[in-house]
Amino acid sequence: MSKLAELLKQQEELAARIEAAQAEARTEGLQTVATLADQLGEPFAVEVVKMLGERFNLGEFFRTSRKRGKMVARLPAKYRHPDGRVWSGKGRAPGWLAGHEAEYLIQQ
Incomplete structure (x- = not known):
């Protein structure tokens, strides 16, 4: 195997490991925020979502989802x-x- 091919393979492996670590960190963060939201109430979660930006939504913080009313x-x-x-x-x-x-x- 050439040195370039070996480095590219290592890059792919590192990218996969980074992606997995980011997903795990996100899950842990969401669990922490969900626990705090359960303890402190929904207004807390709304403020956290505003601080974090549009990357998150309230559905990620609560276990239940609201159903739309029937038309x-x-x-x-x-x-x-x-x-x-x-x-x-x-x-x-x-x-x-x-x-x-x-x-x-x-x-x-």
Whole structure:
């Protein structure tokens, strides 16, 4: 084996060892921060993420992940104001509807 080939092989081995050491250090660091976050609360983790920059996200610090809410289709309008405002009939009634329910009711 030539000296150049031997040096290139050593370089590849060192690069692999460096990468493994960096991954291990990152894992240990994240475990330490996760432990501190459990003890000190979520605001601490948020501040740490701000200090470390965008390379990290909060999901790396907490074991649980939040699920997105299910998308719900909008309900059809049941009442229409002359200005174009609408209300589906669900939830608290808007002020403009008070006393005008029959007048603003959309005929199906």
